[in-house]
Amino acid sequence: MAKKNAFYAQSGGVTAVINASAAGVIETAAKHKDKIGKVYAGRNGIIGALTEDLIDTSKESIADIAALRTTPSGAFGSCRYKLKSLEANKREYERLIAVFKAHNIGYFFYNGGGDSADTCYKVSQLSATLGYPVQAIHVPKTVDNDLPITDCCPGFGSVAKYVAVSTLEASFDVKSMAKTSTKIFVIEVMGRHAGWIAAAGGLLVDHNIPIVILFPEVPFDQQKFIAKVDANVKKFGYCTIVVSEGCHYPDGKFLAEQGTRDAFGHAQLGGAAPVVANMVKDALGYKFHWAVADYLQRAARHIASKTDVKQAYELGKAAVQLAVKGRNAVMPTVERLSDVPYKYRIGVADLKDVANVEKFMPANFITKDGYGITEKCKRYLTPLIQGEDYPKYENGLPQYVTLKNVAVAKKLPAFKI
Amino acid sequence: MAKKNAFYAQSGGVTAVINASAAGVIETAAKHKDKIGKVYAGRNGIIGALTEDLIDTSKESIADIAALRTTPSGAFGSCRYKLKSLEANKREYERLIAVFKAHNIGYFFYNGGGDSADTCYKVSQLSATLGYPVQAIHVPKTVDNDLPITDCCPGFGSVAKYVAVSTLEASFDVKSMAKTSTKIFVIEVMGRHAGWIAAAGGLLVDHNIPIVILFPEVPFDQQKFIAKVDANVKKFGYCTIVVSEGCHYPDGKFLAEQGTRDAFGHAQLGGAAPVVANMVKDALGYKFHWAVADYLQRAARHIASKTDVKQAYELGKAAVQLAVKGRNAVMPTVERLSDVPYKYRIGVADLKDVANVEKFMPANFITKDGYGITEKCKRYLTPLIQGEDYPKYENGLPQYVTLKNVAVAKKLPAFKI
Numbered sequence: 001m002a003k004k005n006a007f008y009a010q011s012g013g014v015t016a017v018i019n020a021s022a023a024g025v026i027e028t029a030a031k032h033k034d035k036i037g038k039v040y041a042g043r044n045g046i047i048g049a050l051t052e053d054l055i056d057t058s059k060e061s062i063a064d065i066a067a068l069r070t071t072p073s074g075a076f077g078s079c080r081y082k083l084k085s086l087e088a089n090k091r092e093y094e095r096l097i098a099v100f101k102a103h104n105i106g107y108f109f110y111n112g113g114g115d116s117a118d119t120c121y122k123v124s125q126l127s128a129t130l131g132y133p134v135q136a137i138h139v140p141k142t143v144d145n146d147l148p149i150t151d152c153c154p155g156f157g158s159v160a161k162y163v164a165v166s167t168l169e170a171s172f173d174v175k176s177m178a179k180t181s182t183k184i185f186v187i188e189v190m191g192r193h194a195g196w197i198a199a200a201g202g203l204l205v206d207h208n209i210p211i212v213i214l215f216p217e218v219p220f221d222q223q224k225f226i227a228k229v230d231a232n233v234k235k236f237g238y239c240t241i242v243v244s245e246g247c248h249y250p251d252g253k254f255l256a257e258q259g260t261r262d263a264f265g266h267a268q269l270g271g272a273a274p275v276v277a278n279m280v281k282d283a284l285g286y287k288f289h290w291a292v293a294d295y296l297q298r299a300a301r302h303i304a305s306k307t308d309v310k311q312a313y314e315l316g317k318a319a320v321q322l323a324v325k326g327r328n329a330v331m332p333t334v335e336r337l338s339d340v341p342y343k344y345r346i347g348v349a350d351l352k353d354v355a356n357v358e359k360f361m362p363a364n365f366i367t368k369d370g371y372g373i374t375e376k377c378k379r380y381l382t383p384l385i386q387g388e389d390y391p392k393y394e395n396g397l398p399q400y401v402t403l404k405n406v407a408v409a410k411k412l413p414a415f416k417i
Numbered sequence: 418m419a420k421k422n423a424f425y426a427q428s429g430g431v432t433a434v435i436n437a438s439a440a441g442v443i444e445t446a447a448k449h450k451d452k453i454g455k456v457y458a459g460r461n462g463i464i465g466a467l468t469e470d471l472i473d474t475s476k477e478s479i480a481d482i483a484a485l486r487t488t489p490s491g492a493f494g495s496c497r498y499k500l501k502s503l504e505a506n507k508r509e510y511e512r513l514i515a516v517f518k519a520h521n522i523g524y525f526f527y528n529g530g531g532d533s534a535d536t537c538y539k540v541s542q543l544s545a546t547l548g549y550p551v552q553a554i555h556v557p558k559t560v561d562n563d564l565p566i567t568d569c570c571p572g573f574g575s576v577a578k579y580v581a582v583s584t585l586e587a588s589f590d591v592k593s594m595a596k597t598s599t600k601i602f603v604i605e606v607m608g609r610h611a612g613w614i615a616a617a618g619g620l621l622v623d624h625n626i627p628i629v630i631l632f633p634e635v636p637f638d639q640q641k642f643i644a645k646v647d648a649n650v651k652k653f654g655y656c657t658i659v660v661s662e663g664c665h666y667p668d669g670k671f672l673a674e675q676g677t678r679d680a681f682g683h684a685q686l687g688g689a690a691p692v693v694a695n696m697v698k699d700a701l702g703y704k705f706h707w708a709v710a711d712y713l714q715r716a717a718r719h720i721a722s723k724t725d726v727k728q729a730y731e732l733g734k735a736a737v738q739l740a741v742k743g744r745n746a747v748m749p750t751v752e753r754l755s756d757v758p759y760k761y762r763i764g765v766a767d768l769k770d771v772a773n774v775e776k777f778m779p780a781n782f783i784t785k786d787g788y789g790i791t792e793k794c795k796r797y798l799t800p801l802i803q804g805e806d807y808p809k810y811e812n813g814l815p816q817y818v819t820l821k822n823v824a825v826a827k828k829l830p831a832f833k834i
Contacts, residue, residue, distance in 0.1 A: 014593045016586075044596035073589035079597040164814055169433075169716035172490035172817060176431045179461035180496040185712060203814065273709075274688070292690075294708035295602060299586035303719055305813065385813035396722065396802035397581055397620065400589060 003035055004106025006323070007049060008057075009042030010074035010141075011081075011112030011119065015155030016162075016301040017312035018111055018141045019068040019075050024316020025109050025139065026057050026065050032324045040103060040408055045079035046110075046119060050092060050417050052099050054408040067401035069313060070391040072301035075403050081417075083119045086129055095415050096123065097132040102411040107323045108134050111316070113142035113153070117331065118355040124329035137319040138331035138351055141312070143298045145196035148357040149349040150333035154315055155298065157308030157384035160200035162300040163189050163242070164385055166293065167201045171209045171240045174289065178238035184229070184280050184288035185240045188273035189297060191216060192246040194360045197297070201242030202373030203381055210236040211372065214276070216246030217361050218370040220255060226283045228371055233286060241280075243272045302398055306387025307342070318346045342383035420452055421523025423740070424466060425474075426459030427491035427558075428498075428529030428536070432572030433579075433718040434729035435528055435558045436485035436492050441733020442526050442556065443474050443482050449741045457520060457825055462496035463527075463536060467509060467834050469516050471825040484818035486730060487808040489718035492820050498834075500536045503546055512832050513540065514549040519828040524552050524740045528733070530559035530570070534748065535772040541746035554736040555748035555768055558729070560715045562613035565774040566766040567750035571732055572715065574725030574801035577617035579717040580606050580659070581802060583710065584618045588626045588657045591706065595655035601646070601697050601705035602657045605690035606714060608633060609663040611777045614714070618659030619790030620798055627653040628789065631693070633663030634778050635787040637672060643700045645788055650703060658697075660689045719815055723804025724759070735763045759800035 008025050010018055022041070029036040041055040042048025048055070055076055057065065068075055086093055099105070110120035117138050124136035140147050145156035167187055174185040191197045195215030204211055210232035214220065232239035248254045255272040273290040281288055311334055318332035331354050335347035365377035373381070391398040425442050427435055439458075446453045458472040459465025465472070472493055474482065485492055503510055516522070527537040534555050541553035557564050562573035584604055591602040608614045612632030621628055627649035631637065649656035665671045672689040690707040698705055728751055735749035748771050752764035782794035790798070808815040 010593070014590055047596065071589070072586050074593035077596055078593045080594075081597055161813060165719050166713050166717070168814060168817065169489050169718060170712040172488070173431055173712045173716040176427070176491035176495045177497075179464065179494055180498055187713070207814075208819070271691070289711050290709065291711035291713050292707065292709045293713070294706050295587040295590045296583050296604070296708050296710070296713075299590040300583070301586060302582050382812060387813070388807070388810055390805070390807070393805055395799060396578060396804070397585060397624075400585065402625070 003037050005037040005104050006039045006107035006109060007042060007100070007105045008039055008109040009045045009048060009111065010076055010078040011045045011110060011116035012078060013143065013298065014074040014078050015141055015143050015298050016072040016158040016304045017154050017309050019071045019073065020309050020312035021111050021139050021141060021154060021316035022075060023065055023068040024313040025320055028317040028320040032320065035324050036107060036320070037104070040105065041076040043405065044077035046081055046083065047079045047417060049099055050095055051415055052410050052412050054103060055405045056408045059406040060403050064401050064403055069309065070301065071400040072299045075401070076405065082115050083122050086122065093126065093130060097126060097130055098412055100132060100134055103408065106134055108136040109139055109319050110136065111139040111141050113144065114147060114356060114358060117147065117351060121329060121351040121355040124351055135323050135326070135328040137323050137327065138354065139316055139319045140331055140333070143197065144191060144194055146194040146358045146360070148354055148359045151336040151344065152334050152384055154308060154312035156196060157305035158300065159190070159197050159297050160381060161305040161385035162297050162303050163197055163200040163293070164203045165303055167211070167240060167242060168204050168207060168209070170291065171204065174238045174240065181287055182289050183233055183238045183286040184277060186243060186273045186277045186288065186290040188243050188245055188271050188290070188292045191244040193358060195244050196361060198242050198244040199361060199365065199373050199377055200381060200385070203378065203385070205372065205378070210239050212239060212241045213371055213373070214241065214243040214247040215361065215366060215370070216244050216248065218366065219250040220247055222279065226280065228369065229280055230284055241276055243276050245272055247272055301391060301400070304389050305385045306389040307384055309389045314346055322348060339379045339383060342386065420454050422454040422521050423456045423524035423526060424459060424517070424522045425456055425526040426462045426465060426528065427493055427495040428462045428527060428533035429495060430560065430715065431491040431495050432558055432560050432715050433489040433575040433721045434571050434726050436488045436490065437726050437729035438528050438556050438558060438571060438733035439492060440482055440485040441730040442737055445734040445737040449737065452741050453524060453737070454521065457522065458493040460822065461494035463498055463500065464496045464834060466516055467512055468832055469827045469829050471520060472822045473825045476823040477820050481818050481820055486726065487718065488817040489716045492818070493822065499532045500539050503539065510543065510547060514543060514547055515829055517549060517551055520825065523550065526554050526556055526736050528556040528558050530561065531564060531773060531775060534564070534768060538746060538768040538772040541768055552740050552743070552745040554740050554744065555771065556733055556736045557748055557750070560614065561608055561611055563611045563775045563777070565771055565776045568753040568761065569751050569801055571725060571729035573613060574722035575717065576607070576614050576714050577798060578722040578802035579714050579720050580614055580617040581620045582720055584628070584657060584659060585621050585624060585626070587708065588621065591655045591657065598704055599706050600650050600655045600703040601694060603660060603690045603694045603705065603707040605660050605662055605688050605707070605709045608661040610775060612661050613778060615659050615661040616778060616782065616790050616794055617798060617802070620795065620802070622789065622795070627656050629656060629658045630788055630790070631658065631660040631664040632778065632783060632787070633661050633665065635783065636667040637664055639696065643697065645786065646697055647701055658693055660693050662689055664689055718808060718817070721806050722802045723806040724801055726806045731763055739765060756796045756800060759803065
């Protein structure tokens with residue numbers, strides 16, 4: 001096979017470790033100079049490919065590429081943009097091929113979640129559908145941990161660690177205050193459809209901390225919830241609640257959508273946490289505090305899981321290795337071999353089985369009452385938060401790298417997306 | 418002087434390092450066995466003294482007391498309870514004396530903020546007012562950094578580090594997303610009256626990150642604020658906003674009080690962050706995300722400032738050293754000697770000058786436009802976030818200690834507070 005350049009892009013919500021995957025791709029490609037030329041990164045994901053806005057990663061220093069391993073966010077910019085089907089938007093696919101041709105790109109590495117796997121799968125079919133030979137490999141990434149086949153997704157372990165650590169610390173705090181002040185602490189975490197992130201709060205069960213988890217998988221029952229919280233306060237003096245942003249009523253209405261209006265009649269300001277906190281206050285009268293972690297949780301590279309960082313890198317590396325072996329339309333995966341001691345190997349999944357499939361918490365991961373995690377879930381989650389992988393600090397702050405992101409000279413006319 | 422026991426209690430909102438001060442008090446007292454007998458901790462602060470609910474810290478292992486140095490929250494429980502004046506509530510002072518007498522307590526170490534300094538000062542006057550000899554020493558603690566005389570307060574440096582690190586990470590995140598998605602990120606931080614914590618967001622100025630800070634010291638001007646945010650988005654593509662919970666309009670009304678009502682007409686659910694985020698969305702149409710850090714910020718021992726932990730310990734130690742020197746009605750302080758290199762020594766302040774005085778951000782710490790920090794402020798803040806002081810981890814989570822908290826046998830009749 002003739003030597004070809006590679007395209008790499010980051011897609012969807014970024015994570016604390018997606019740049020570690022980027023480092024895995026770029027550093028491994030450099031070890032296969034016989035087959036892979038330059039690695040061009042898309043500026044802002046697939047949009048960079050469509051607009052021919054390519055970044056020449058070879059212009060970065062070796063040290064800066066290595067520093068991606070400890071830098072959160074998407075160093076090349078990400079995007080929320082899903083390619084339509086070939087039938088619906090042939091123009092975009094033809095443009096991709098034009099850009100690939102112009103820059104001699106034969107490898108397409110796409111680093112994202114479920115939607116991105118769909119885009120990557122569509123690109124992988126371009127040889128067959130439009131006659132342009134390109135190998136498309138998907139590198140899994142999503143804090144939501146909702147991709148199928150792979151045992152876990154890079155990004156998730158670090159969020160899980162952040163949520164477990166933060167919930168532990170805040171629970172210690174509220175416990176200290178409970179005698180005369182705050183008795184209820186609510187933390188809202190990400191997860192619109194799947195409760196994997198919220199489940200991480202359940203890891204504190206061995207720390208004798210009363211935690212109530214509100215999963216998107218369990219329709220919300222206000223009366224039962226209030227009774228559970230009250231029982232905890234009566235027994236422990238306080239209660240911590242981890243609420244998933246996707247927690248909803250049996251009719252599908254999110255807790256966060258309370259029809260809240262401000263003085264001007266503008267709709268809904270808040271998240272699920274203040275709704276839950278006020279609900280407890282109204283029913284039981286307990287003083288509360290609440291937090292919404294939002295981007296802080298998925299960007300928290302300072303407390304990333306070492307296991308997660310390692311896997312993120314390895315999956316980037318594996319994607320390149322699959323490419324040089326001639327594979328197309330696949331995604332490297334984590335295959336778990338054992339829980340204790342934790343052992344895994346890198347496997348491979350067909351992209352057609354990954355695209356647009358969401359993996360929810362299995363029913364046997366959630367306790368019968370719906371508010372906690374089972375031993376089985378704990379065994380699953382525990383290895384994923386193992387180990388710390390601290391960034392270097394300078395002057396009190398982490399040394400996160402900002403790349404030069406030098407543009408590749410354009411060869412084509414502009415393209416309007 | 419005859420050997421006396423000591424009383425130690427934690428008061429007000431707890432911090433990531435107040436237990437380091439506790440370790441400083443207990444370990445230093447153990448080195449002065451000629452003068453100090455046991456250290457009894459108040460269970461839930463001063464309430465423990467009033468109800469004779471004392472904890473015998475000598476029942477804890479040396480390792481567990483040492484582990485307080487890396488454990489957030491208040492290990493003995495804190496409280497929000499301010500003693501009234503002697504005239505208004507003589508009964509409580511007489512009870513304190515009864516408890517002190519019954520347990521041979523001659524030293525009173527109170528670890529808290531401004532209100533607590535007031536309580537401590539009142540106790541320090543008991544020899545003069547009610548004829549009971551007790552030496553009362555205040556150990557400063559407050560994330561708000563609003564105590565006078567001392568250059569800084571233990572607890573603040575760690576919150577400042579948390580805010581700076583989290584804001585840096587979230588800014589990297591939003592920068593990655595800004596092309597097609599989120600352009601505005603708002604983080605709400607503590608500080609009802611003083612903007613010290615919000616100011617920590619300004620430490621990112623050298624990282625080329627567009628930050629707008631909303632201080633409680635600067636009355637909110639919506640038009641000017643919106644223009645500032647828009648200018649940042651136009652220049653950088655995105656904007657990060659750090660809003661203090663105490664940010665308010667010129668008439669004193671907090672941003673958080675927007676007259677928000679839910680579907681049932683219940684008042685105000687939200688914080689300042691969603692209000693600010695929606696305000697930007699309404700005016701400029703930019704997609705936003707927002708976070709409310711709440712207890713997460715003050716409990717975040719996992720990212721505590723090494724400088725802060727060290728000072729917290731040293732001030733606990735200094736309090737005991739002042740006591741054995743016969744001092745009363747004082748508080749050890751941090752006296753800054755130079756910014757670069759950072760040098761300080763432990764000084765001492767009279768409690769009468771500390772109680773009920775709040776220290777706000779000096780005007781020359783805030784930029785002229787009201788949205789950033791000056792070089793002078795940066796020079797002040799930078800040393801306080803220096804260094805990391807990681808707790809040990811086990812199974813992916815920090816090893817925070819929970820003490821046995823063995824009660825001292827009661828000798829007195831019950832007391833109703």
